[in-house]
Amino acid sequence: MAVCYNTKLHYGVISNNCQHFVKDCLGVIGKSGDEKQFEGKVGELVDLLIKGGAQNTVPGDFATHEELNSHVMANLEQMTEADMEYCLCLYHLFHAFKEKESECSDRTCQEKNLEEALERKKASIA
Known part of the structure; x- marks a missing residue:
């Protein structure tokens, strides 16, 4: 192929x-x-990629949780709703592969800030 x-x-x-x-x-x-090939958070990410494809404007790939955090911290204000949803799916994916399925212990994790920003953006549109 x-x-x-x-x-x-x-x-x-x-x-x-x-x-x-x-x-x-x-x-x-x-x-x-x-x-449907995947379940859970991985399935959500795959569904988002299939539906949205190239619509999000998030550049590059993130090999680590830290790279994703750095990107979110630097670009949160400029992100579109699609960008935010994509990054949230990536956070879920990174967290799903941690040894424990608990809250992320990384103090720099930007997932909650991103969720709050997405909710504010959705509320301002509505």
Whole structure:
């Protein structure tokens, strides 16, 4: 599948993007890509990516909780609602992979600040 995408197809935001690639890979292993593949917070992130795709404007990937915190602290005021929802899903994902499924013990965690900012933004629109 990777060879096909790299040699025969040209990337496009609307067609032949990463979501199409994943769906095609799922088809190769016998999954249609239409059924829900993931549960919990990972499922929420996957659903958000499928529905929103390139709509959020959050740059880059965050390999660590600290990188995500730094981005949120530096950009919170400029984030769109879609950006905030995407970052919240990433927080949930980082927290889901911690050893204990409890509140994040990282004192710099910006998840609560981000949730509050999203609620304020939604309230100001309504």
